[in-house]
Structures are given as structure tokens and as C-alpha cells.
Amino acid sequence: MLARKTDRVQVYIRTKPTCQFADDLLELDTSTNTIKVHLPPHPTRGHIDNQQLDFSFTVDGLLHNVSQEEVFESCAEDLVSRALDGYSGTVLAFGQTGAGKTYSISGPGQSYRHRGILPRLIHNLYQEIDERYEQDVSIKASYLEIYNESLYDLLGGLNDSVSDKLVVTEECGVVGVKGLSVRQSRNEEEALNFLFEGETNRCIGEHMLNRVSSRSHCIFTLYIESRSRTHSTSRYFQSKLNIVDLAGSERLKKTGSGGNVQKEALYINKSLTFLEQVVVALADTKRDHVPYRQSKLTHFLKDSIGGSCQTILIANIWTEEEHIDETLSTLRFSQRMMCVRSTPQQAIQ
């Protein structure tokens, strides 16, 4: 059972299929969208009096044993019409490495049937544009990677893509990146080609710069501009759709030690901590300062979280016993995200 959309951040938990489901530790109730965690006593978990610890989390949707199509329909389908009405949207995939973030966002490589949220969103976007005779819509796309607090342009050609001369800018509340390629995309095929081009550049950059894709944040953005074709009204809208595949959220001890790996893990931990701090500040109605500028990720997402933007968090989890600590930490983060209220929806005109 999935909750009706509200004006706050929508939070969905997606489980990765497994034949080793830890049913003594995890209890899922998809009718109430509740997930319970029962932690047995463990020396490193700080248990008091050797007692079992129980946690319960209720979210907007618990996506367990569901298809890619159902994930799209539950989480992201609504964003298309809203974007064509002038309302921006952001989908964030969060969770430890291997839990299914890229699978949920892009899908497993070549399989059309199992394609992820992003290709489905692109398809629906162009389909709806074709049906809206009264609107003249222009679409542009960019693909940004954030790795160790440096920005990379995944549509900038090979040489440019490895430069880090990009700067996050802000004008009248609208965030952008100076120097980032923003490419006109006239149809579904062109948009999918940009996606493919960006993913290829990401892989090449991975080898050339010796970096691992699961250690960076990737943001595919669709920029929508719409003008009314009718003479009676001359409405003009701008909106954005950000689809964000976040870096793996696992803690340092699991990522190995020393050199680059440790540096990457520190950057990721920091940027996710800043993301969390922004979320906490947004949830606190008495706070008037939200520390967006602490990291490139939160600065770039400034107009996509808690503002006039519909934000969707998909938290991907493993359900095996060995991952229970990371799963609990993902669930806790998700719960905090649910507290974030969006301001009343306002189209940018």
C-alpha cells in the first residue's frame, strides 16, 4: 500500500532481492509500509543490560519484491506532469554500495525490460510533451559527477570531463553550474544518448583517474522550459528534474583502509553528513539558516530539497544479516528525511 503524495519529502525503502533474508532481524509489513529491526545483543553496538534492541520505521512506500515498473510508478511517474506544469522534482537514490541504487535509477545495462527510473522518466516526458499541443516545450540535459568534492562534466567530452573548473552558481534562488555542458535534447533518443554518453565518460574517467564509480555522486538533470502556444495566455514555465545516484553510504571501516580509498570514504562520509545536516536544519522550523554551502552536493541540491521542489528519496537496503548495521543506518537516515517539509509548491515563471 502506497501513501498519497504530500508536500514533504517522500521516502521509499527498496529491498534488494535475496535468498538469505534475515527474518529473525527484519520484519516487513507492506500493508502499513513499516519495517521493524530487531537487533540481538552485540558487544560493539553499546547494548544496555544485554537486551535486544527494537526499532520501527514507517515510510511512504515499502518496495519489497516489486518490479522496476512498479518502482517507477510508485516513486517518480508523477514528477513528469508536474515538471510540465512548472514544478521541479528530485529523485535521490541512497544506500550502501551494492544495495541497488544504480539498478533503481538506470537499470542493469542492456536490459530494456528492467530499465530504471531515468529512462522511463525520459520516455514519459517526451510522450506527454507530444500530447500537450498547447505547450511549446524545450528540454536540455546535463550530467554532473561529484567526486572528492570536485565537479566533473560527464557530457563535456573526454578532455573537459576530467577538468574541475566547474563552479556551482546561484541566481535568484536558481542553482546551476558555471561551465557545465547543458545540451539541447529534442527527443527521447537524444536524451537517452546523453545518458549513455555520460555513463560511458564516467566509466572512462574511472579507469583514467583510478576512481570507483560507487564512490561518486552522479546527477542527471533535465531542464524544462515551456511556453504556451495559445495567444490568450502567454505563460512561461521553467522547471528541473534531478535524478541523483548518490555515492555508497557505508561507513569507513567497511571500505578498506589507507590511501585513496580512505580519502574517498572521508569525502563521501562528509558530504552525506552535510546532506543530513541540511535535512535536519530543514526539519527544524525554528532554524532560519540551512547550511547548503558546506558541500558541492548540498549546494547543487539547494533548490531541490525542501524548497518548492518535490523530493523523493529511495533508500536501497540489503536484507541479509551481515548488512544489518548499514541497513539500520540507512533506515535512520530515511526517517530523518521524512521530517523535511517542502514549502508550498510554486512554479518558476
Ligand code: ADP
Ligand atoms: P549500488 O548502485 O547501490 O552500488 P547496484 O545497483 O550496482 O548497487 O546493484 C548491485 C548489483 O545488484 C547489480 O548487479 C544489480 O544488477 C543487482 N541488483 C540490485 N538491485 C536489484 C534488484 N532490485 N533486482 C535485481 N538485481 C538487483
